[in-house]
Amino acid sequence: MRLVAEKLSGERGGETIFSDLDFVIAMGGALLVTGPNGAGKSTLLRIIAGLLAPASGDVRLEDSGSFPDLQSACHYLGHQNAMKPALSVRENLAFWQAFNGEPRKDIDEALETVGLDGIDHLPFGYLSTGQKRRIAIAKLLVSHRPVWLLDEPTAGLDKVSEGRFAGLMQGHLAEGGIVIAATHLPLGLEGAQELRMEGRG
């Protein structure tokens, strides 16, 4: 499995913010997208996720196995957590597991992995910012996707959780997954490629 981007350009509001990006990520590879605000990190991730059309160029998944295309092989963790405040943590996770299919860890196990076991009955809206983020990370674990697209994944996390999340990503890479993360903070991924986006500066 390889994720290939060729001559990828992206634009926002009719203005090109990056152009001619080429990269190849093999199984077990990680790509860190860094750069100043407005450099197009989130736009790049949304283009890879198929939520935005690229201005030109093409991104695809080769030898994707049981997944028909790139979009279906992606977990996308955006700025928002995609959870409903009125539903309990368990209801939220159970929904995404059922909806996304390919169940991997069960919900108790996933909550234990992010260190939040025992709060599954609370409404998601009661949790703190960091806890919400950790539940959203648990969502990556309950169903299987080889490609993780993470947009500022550690925003709001404390040191311990950051370390734990680094371990989770390492585990995912060791299983032959692919991680693409847009971030300002070091994520603790060794051997990751870095794509520095310069923005308009």
Place this chain on the structure above:
Amino acid sequence: MTALFIRDFRLALRAGGGALVGILFFLAVITVVPFGVGPDLALLSRIGPAMLWIGALLAALLGLDRLFQADRDDGSLDLLIMAADRHMLSVTVLVKCLAHWTATVLPLVIAAPLLGLFMNMTPTAIGATALTLLVGTPAITLIGAVGAALAVSLPRGGLLVSVIVLPLTIPVLIFGVSAAYGAMTETAPFLAPFLILAAITLFFAVIGPLAAATALKFSTD
């Protein structure tokens, strides 16, 4: 898909979900009519089906703007769109519409017979109105889904959705009310307008989700 239905249904019933708002509005509108029209029982029973239909139509439009906007605000919409390979987006839209209809519009249909008593309607008229509401209101939700999808990125799209959707729901209203009158009077037919009403619902069950899904795909930037 069942999971999506259950999630949306639960959300509508939980605090802030808005299932109650529609029925309270419906109740308020119908209760006020006899005060406005005056104690003319014959007149009330004659305009009863039409008032119930208008009340139900407006109440059904109330919560529609949040149909996709709530999901967009918390990022769920992106993931629903990304799952298009597993769950065709129009089917996702259809399931969301069904959940919305069951949670917020079905209670209106159930309350309609009770409110029909306020309007001095005969049992036949009450039955016919409830039946036409049952068959016709899904069309309102399905048409509304298109408006909701178009206005999903507008922060105050609520009124806009109603304005976009209202003209398109006029045929539903016309055939719904005329079928109800058909059941009440000897001279007017019941079956023909009722069948057209059913046809409108089926038609929009196909067109509505397709159009809404297309609009949603372009809403992701």
